[in-house]
Amino acid sequence: MQTGEMVKEMSVEELTKLYRQMVLIRRFEEKTNEMYHAGHIGGYCHLYIGEEAVAVGALNALQPSDYVIGAYRDHGHAIVKGCEPKHVMAELFGKATGVSKGKGGSMHMFNREKRFLGGDGIVAGELPIAVGLAYSIEYRGGDEVVLCFFGDGAVNEGGFHEALNLASLWNLPVIFLCENNLWGMGTPVSKASCSIELTERASCYCMRLGKVDGMDVLAVLDTTRRAVKYCRNTRKPTFIEAVTQRFVGHSVSDPQIYRSKDEVAKARQRDPIDTLKNQLIGEGVKRPDELEAIDEDAQREVDDAVEFAMQSPFPDADELCSDVMDTEYFSAETK
């Protein structure tokens, strides 16, 4: 479907939601960057600025009971899948009110209730796990699907290969969504993958392949919706490559010596938020001032999130060694 048509067919609420979520992520990440440099956030911190259309488009194709798992660049995915920004921000601050009680950090956002099963800091580590989530669905005869995000760099890990073969062999409902932002740290796809067409790299697993412009939220939504429908109906896996751009460094402390300012400037000309904004205004769905109000509202939510994170307590000392194991080991008496 042309995304212009989609704007005409979708409800104002739906469209507004996509816009708001992208803006919310953008503001959230900008603030995260600020808070990192102000010393409130530590460790590795990977921002999603520029790539918002992928998570927003893809996750809006799901039903709430579908599982989601992804990589370490996960703030946006966590928020769209249902974590409150304040709990994500509190996690970044290492506070007890964070989604993972402050123990996980930037790369390990979790919300089990919302079926967001993390953030994974090991490149491609989440793919075999996604296959297991899907196995559980088939095992129980459910109709859910699993949406698994990973980067272009993950395609070269052995775990990618084992996971795609298993999912295909056993007909498991996983949507493997490769967020191809053209770089894995400072390595371009061409220096990491024998083919720069990542759909080609997935072409040997006998599964349906798709490629989409990851800078166009409606295109991502449309493509993912089809994939989800296919997956839900056939119970087979599919692979989608979403070509996107990160407008910022690999992490907050990346000086980006490996790519030109020009490349980034060019990428920014296709800002996914602007694209949708123009469509919404152009098609008369929203007025500029209405969108501005949304922007402000998102900014407020992010500011509130920071306030919440600031006010929240750090974890108690006894949290250090809790959640390691269920120390109530099974015993015959507890039967």
Place this chain on the structure above:
Amino acid sequence: MQTGEMVKEMSVEELTKLYRQMVLIRRFEEKTNEMYHAGHIGGYCHLYIGEEAVAVGALNALQPSDYVIGAYRDHGHAIVKGCEPKHVMAELFGKATGVSKGKGGSMHMFNREKRFLGGDGIVAGELPIAVGLAYSIEYRGGDEVVLCFFGDGAVNEGGFHEALNLASLWNLPVIFLCENNLWGMGTPVSKASCSIELTERASCYCMRLGKVDGMDVLAVLDTTRRAVKYCRNTRKPTFIEAVTQRFVGHSVSDPQIYRSKDEVAKARQRDPIDTLKNQLIGEGVKRPDELEAIDEDAQREVDDAVEFAMQSPFPDADELCSDVMDTEYFSAETK
């Protein structure tokens, strides 16, 4: 090329060599089985009976300076690449005169001088190493190639994926030769791989693919020769699937409950040794009695190998902890 034509074009010596090597492996493996059950050989022991045409055909396409590395079903490969049968048998007996001093065993035949770099007991473990061997060739600007053998089961390991991508990405001269004997232990290819066409599984690595009847030694020779030529000239990797059959169990102690006697009987009708024998006789290259003489000679060599192994001493006790490290660590004085 039709293999019938090859018989006409090749020299008697070449053809005889192929025949003799296949027979030698067959007799060697039969004797190995006997010696295993007589208690002279222990551990895991995987025979190559039925698959001889693959190693013999492929290895005869190489020049001596080319590297070879393979899996645990390696007696035949070791012999064709230049290990003396008596040293291979002695290795099986765990004797000090074995190719690996009795420390390696059935799965770990090595002959560094002949550039046979093992036998590997980890499924797909040899593939990344093969890539490293090839890297060393390119690094030095040599013209050698690497021939790397592995089974159909190895295709589903992550190491396969990483190795093929690397070799393709960096243009390294490796011939990846998949010995598809249709089974990985008791698992048929269809239960392990999303596609039963293993060339399809290798189709995403942007390398030349080939498939060959692994029960026809001349076909294997021809296909591998082309691959070696391509590889030597272009310095790029290639993938060959040789479809073959093991006439016996996965290892000497496999009762084969997973496949029918019928399947095995049918496979035996295409015995690669008989096929070549018929071609040689049919084309008047050799008379039956000449071939019988070769058979007897091979049998004698195997009997001598057993005699040699029997007579050889076990390793000395101090061999236990030698060859672990080079204990002459580098120090400034040794500069």
Place this chain on the structure above:
Amino acid sequence: MPTLTYAKALNQALIEEMERDDSVFVCGEEVAKWGGSFTVTMGLLDRFGEKRVRDTPISEEGIVGLGIGAAMAGLKPVVEIMTVNFIMLAMDQIVNHMAKLRYMSGGQVTVPLVIRTPGGGGLQMGSQHSQSLESMFVHVPGLVVMAPSNPYDAKGMLKTAIRDNNPVLFIEHESIYNTKSEVPEDEYFVPIGKADVKRQGDDITIIGHLKMVNVALEAAERLESEHGISAEVIDPRTLAPLDTQTLVQSVKKTGKAVIVQECWPHCSVGTDMACTIMSEAFDYLDAPVKVISSANCPFPYSRQLEQMALPNVGTVIDAVKQMLGK
């Protein structure tokens, strides 16, 4: 009481737990049609069907990940890794995922996955197929590590492992699958974290796990009959969390300890237990705890060499005699 092999006892545990709880399933290389390389899963495919007893491709990383994901979603997978040697391919999933997901998610996610895998040497399998790698798992917080030495424990421990809510590395031993012992017909469980005093004694404590329990017991019998030495033999059974108390108590009583393991010496279960005992029973010890391990080299193929590489009854007896000055 019926007598069962170690393999059969494990098989019974699987059957009982699978009958009781639909969410328990088994997967791994050759577990279904073949019945498991060591026959532990024999008959399960016919009984429970392919959904619950599944042959996998040779993809160790993939199938451990599969087990983790399924466990996170509430199933109770029992993944077999054919031997512990191959688990090196799944270390990332085990160390960076299975052991940490609960913690990293602030307790939201649980991973009630059991990985069954046998190790050990003595069968001339060579360097890549003879290892005892349990020490690596004991090193990593977040994992329960169990290692039964006999059919009774095997069954009771596997049932507990499956019922427990934690990730469990369940280590078996390749050369004791055919050893037999009495196994009750009534349901029973062996608790996590509880060592077992396999033999009472006063003069010295001998500690071992897996096959080395048998070695220790045989050594103890001969020490008694041939040398009049009364050895206590303890099998920790669970290696993590370790039942330090039982070990230390015994050593406080005997004042001497020998630990025997098939692991390599360094950074091992054996030296770790020795360190704990020497720390906690320091004033009770007449001599340092002696740790007998496999030789510090890859395992050789050749039979005699391999036998030299492994601890045996003789080496245990010698160590005890030396310690007691006999």
Place this chain on the structure above:
Amino acid sequence: MPTLTYAKALNQALIEEMERDDSVFVCGEEVAKWGGSFTVTMGLLDRFGEKRVRDTPISEEGIVGLGIGAAMAGLKPVVEIMTVNFIMLAMDQIVNHMAKLRYMSGGQVTVPLVIRTPGGGGLQMGSQHSQSLESMFVHVPGLVVMAPSNPYDAKGMLKTAIRDNNPVLFIEHESIYNTKSEVPEDEYFVPIGKADVKRQGDDITIIGHLKMVNVALEAAERLESEHGISAEVIDPRTLAPLDTQTLVQSVKKTGKAVIVQECWPHCSVGTDMACTIMSEAFDYLDAPVKVISSANCPFPYSRQLEQMALPNVGTVIDAVKQMLGK
């Protein structure tokens, strides 16, 4: 003498060895253009070109295998694994290949491969990025394991590692790359298997490696100035093979030892050294050797929690004072 950072000292070692020997090459994720995640390989690409300084795909198993193969064929690869956490993906190549090829081939094959990789915590990297996993490598026979604590050792040890004929795991520490010390301009080497007494003392021996050497030294200074306690500080530098003699000699002199490590407690370098010392200096010890480790849990992200998880100067001082009854 010029003062260099730990990162720069390593960088110099690489440059010197690469200039000397054409067969030395570097590869790994982000080692070329980026100059290494921690700047250790900065400038090498320009100097030596892409053949010798090569960015790889994210394929840890593949690139360790690549290094093994190249080393078997006579090259001298220095493979960087970005952090030790990711090495779990290459464990099979390390444990089942790199460490065993020499032995399994009866001594024919040598694997002069150096794997450089940093570990350690304290930077809020979270559970999957803060580990100290060197104990796993020390467990496995066939590997040299080196772990320098300062720029001088870093340079001299890396040069030795490259020249040596054995497979070497060369463990660095993420949070000391910017620490500085004097590094001679003339060529020098630090030998394998030689501990270094970083500070002389009489009352107690403190042993640590990597960053914990700095912690131990600071604790020793404060123990001296604030409590009049004279602590000897030893850095084993090579963890395998361990310089047992130097450790034991010191403890025989002081009669007391504290070991401090960032590793987790069980089956670790620390408890292993403690076991060795308690065995070999049993009669000289006034108290059991105390091992201070990271908390037995995955590393938490939150700063305060993480700081609690790690040993620090205070915990060392407390342990020493307690041991000396002060």
